[in-house]
Amino acid sequence: MITNSIEDAAVKLKNNELIAIPTETVYGLAANAYSELAVQKIFDLKKRPAYNPLIVHIKSSNQLNDVAKDIPEKALKLAKHFWPGPLTLVLKKKNHIPDLVTAGKDTVAIRVPNHPITLQLLDKLDFPLAAPSANPFGSISPTCAQHVLNYFSDKLEIILDGGPCEKGIESTIIGFENNEPVLYRLGSTSTDEIEKLIGKVAFYKNKQNEIKAPGMLSRHYAPKTETFLTNDVKALTKSFPDKKIGLLLFQDNSFDTKNVFKEILSSNGNMAEAAKNLYAALHRLDEAGFDLIIAEKFPNEGLGKSINDRLERATKK
Numbered sequence: 001m002i003t004n005s006i007e008d009a010a011v012k013l014k015n016n017e018l019i020a021i022p023t024e025t026v027y028g029l030a031a032n033a034y035s036e037l038a039v040q041k042i043f044d045l046k047k048r049p050a051y052n053p054l055i056v057h058i059k060s061s062n063q064l065n066d067v068a069k070d071i072p073e074k075a076l077k078l079a080k081h082f083w084p085g086p087l088t089l090v091l092k093k094k095n096h097i098p099d100l101v102t103a104g105k106d107t108v109a110i111r112v113p114n115h116p117i118t119l120q121l122l123d124k125l126d127f128p129l130a131a132p133s134a135n136p137f138g139s140i141s142p143t144c145a146q147h148v149l150n151y152f153s154d155k156l157e158i159i160l161d162g163g164p165c166e167k168g169i170e171s172t173i174i175g176f177e178n179n180e181p182v183l184y185r186l187g188s189t190s191t192d193e194i195e196k197l198i199g200k201v202a203f204y205k206n207k208q209n210e211i212k213a214p215g216m217l218s219r220h221y222a223p224k225t226e227t228f229l230t231n232d233v234k235a236l237t238k239s240f241p242d243k244k245i246g247l248l249l250f251q252d253n254s255f256d257t258k259n260v261f262k263e264i265l266s267s268n269g270n271m272a273e274a275a276k277n278l279y280a281a282l283h284r285l286d287e288a289g290f291d292l293i294i295a296e297k298f299p300n301e302g303l304g305k306s307i308n309d310r311l312e313r314a315t316k317k
Contacts, residue, residue, distance in 0.1 A: 002145045002159045006117065009158050010124040013038075018045060020134040020148045021121065022162025023113040025086050025170050025188055026141040026279065027148050028057070028131030029156075033067075036098045039130050043100070045155060048137040053103040054130040055088050055171070055214055056110050059122035067094055067110055067128060072179040074198045081197055084114035086167050086188035090175035090213050101130050109213050111171055117162045132214060133170065134159075138222055140286060140314075143168050143279045168276035169306055173213045174201065184213040186306040188275065219316040221279075223286035227293040229308075229315045236294055246285035248295040248311075250274055261288065271303040278307060282314070 003009075009019050013030065016038040021030045029046060031038035033056045043050060056067055061079045064071065068091035075089050093108035102108050113119065122129065133141040134148045142148045143165040148156070172187035174194065181201045183191060195201055204212060211217070225246070230236045233253055237245055237260060247253070247262045251269050263281040265274035285293050295311050298304035 001153070001156065002149060002161050004117075004161055005158075006121050006124065006160070009121055009160050012158050013121075013125060013129070016041075018042060018156060020145070020152070020156055020159040021115075021118045021129070021131060022145070022160055022165065023057075023115045023118055023131075024166045025113075025168070026143055026165055027134040027145065027159075028113075028129075029134040030057070030129040030131040032125075033057075033101055033128045033130040034096065034098070035127075036100050039098060039100050042130060042132065045152065046132065046135070046137045048132065050100070051103050051211055052137075052217070053105060053109060053211070053214055054101050054132050056097070056101065056108055057113050057118070057122065057129045057131050058110060059119065059128075060084075060112055063128065064110065067097055067108060068092060069094055072176050074179070074181055075174075075176060077198055078174065078181075078194065079112075082189060083112035084119065085112070086114070086171040087111060087194070088171045088173040088185075088187075088213070090173060090184060103211065105212075107175070107212075109173060115162055117160055121160070138217075138220055140223055140282045141170065141221055141279050143276075147280075147283055164276075164280070166276065168278055168280070169310055170215055172306070173215065175204070175212055185215045186309040188303070188306065190302050190306070192302060217313070220313040221310050222314045222316075223282055223293060225286050225290055225293050227295060227315045229295045229297055229311045231297045233294055233296050240292065243291040244289070246288060246290040246293045248281055248285060248293060250296055250298055253296065261285075261290070271298075271307070274298070275303050275307055278310065
């Protein structure tokens with residue numbers, strides 16, 4: 001089940017089977033992006049709705065023209081600078097990309113993952129990989145092989161073990177409207193970094209609940225345990241005096257309360273460390289049998305915006 005064999009993983013993929021792969025963001029559930037048969041297995045296993053498109057993972061920016069066309073100059077600039085890395089570009093798709101991958105849209109989400117094992121695997125294949133997060137639809141994303149095993153223990157023959165994910169939250173997604181960049185999803189690459197390279201990026205205003213890219217649903221990345229997000233953890237905790245509570249904190253928040261357990265994401269206030277630890281901490285809290293989870297809202301800057309985005313989606317009803 002959990003293995004280091006890239007060769008076995010490649011054989012499974014060539015036979016239109018599913019495997020789990022490590023990336024620097026989260027673990028992905030991977031299949032041949034050119035095969036509708038293989039891609040349908042992703043949707044079936046995840047119970048993912050067909051209106052939610054997938055990200056296609058390619059081996060290098062040199063492969064971009066294999067899957068996309070009419071590529072804006074700013075997209076090429078972003079690809080050259082950030083790939084391999086946690087940035088996904090939504091571009092006009094080539095005709096041989098199945099509509100199932102793109103949820104019927106004429107665009108496809110693409111990135112080059114920055115993980116040595118998955119890059120070695122891609123190098124052995126003559127097709128890219130469609131790979132959403134390796135979890136049931138809407139659940140907490142997996143950031144280690146054990147999380148994937150806990151979700152799909154009897155349904156996946158191969159989970160490639162790449163250790164804990166370095167970034168810990170999903171890629172940032174940038175699309176293009178009239179050749180100008182639009183932010184579809186906050187993620188591991190900060191908008192500040194992107195704007196330094198290509199100038200102002202507009203934030204997509206979703207008025208008709210249109211799903212332009214993966215990860216745009218209002219509820220997502222969610223624990224089974226009822227979860228709250230607040231600027232005042234102390235006050236909210238005190239309003240549940242008889243509940244067993246798990247706290248998700250940026251840094252230690254010292255106050256005495258009975259029946260409370262703390263997960264500290266970064267003892268020294270490092271935002272990147274907090275992002276890396278986020279999902280693993282949520283998994284532990286969700287499995288611990290608490291009555292509820294209370295998460296602390298992050299400073300709304302840099303990666304803090306991305307972490308808040310995930311916590312807001314995790315706490316939506």
